[in-house]
Amino acid sequence: MPQIQKIILVGLGSEKNESSDDKGEEKNSQPNLSGLKLGASIVTAIAAEKGTKKALIIMQSKFETNYSDLSSSFYSQLYCDVRFKGLKSNAKVSAEDLTTVGLYLEGESNDVGARLESGASLAKGIYLTKDIVNAPHNVLNSLALANTARRIAKESGGSITCQILGKKEIEARGMGAFMAVARGSETEPQLIHLTYKAKGDIK
Secondary structure (H helix, E strand, O other): OOOOOOOOOOOOOOOOOOOOOOOOOOOOOOOEEOHHHHHHHHHHHHHHOOOOOEEEEEEOOOOEEOHHHHHHHHHHHOOOOOOOOOOOOOOOOOOOOOOEEEEEEOOOOOOHHHHHHHHHHHHHHHHHHHHHHHOOOOOOOHHHHHHHHHHHHHHOOOOEEEEEEOHHHHHHOOOHHHHHHHOOOOOOOOEEEEEEOOOOOOO
């Protein structure tokens, strides 16, 4: 059987350029769309059509947007933490059947792929942050958090280095306030120090 296809028009607001001056004269001939709003709108439109597996987004050439923002917003909208939910969980997963999303751009598309990848990487960082914040203490204690920091450094390709100070090192530095707080934990304290150094010349 042929697959059912639907065309959904996502409202992008007025064609009037928001960068116009008080006299109505346009400073830029192309309307500029918010990538963050557009990414969220795309997910909302897809999620409204239950069972959607593939989607193709067509962007008209007269619109400009930040594709890094679009990508990060799109992936962030798909986040749903079901790690600690039961099988009968009421947690809503947006567009859970979605497997493929394509983006077709009219006109030039220089570096769009790199910007989409950058946005996806930002979304992964947001996912990790939410996972850490949402995890209960019996899952993410001081030791587990230290291991997460080590993994971040390992996966950074050398851009991030990680130093973990244990109980003896913390005591040796006279960090009494830190130790006082740590006494309320079942696991020993871990002082996490992540250092980021950009590759190449700093601009």
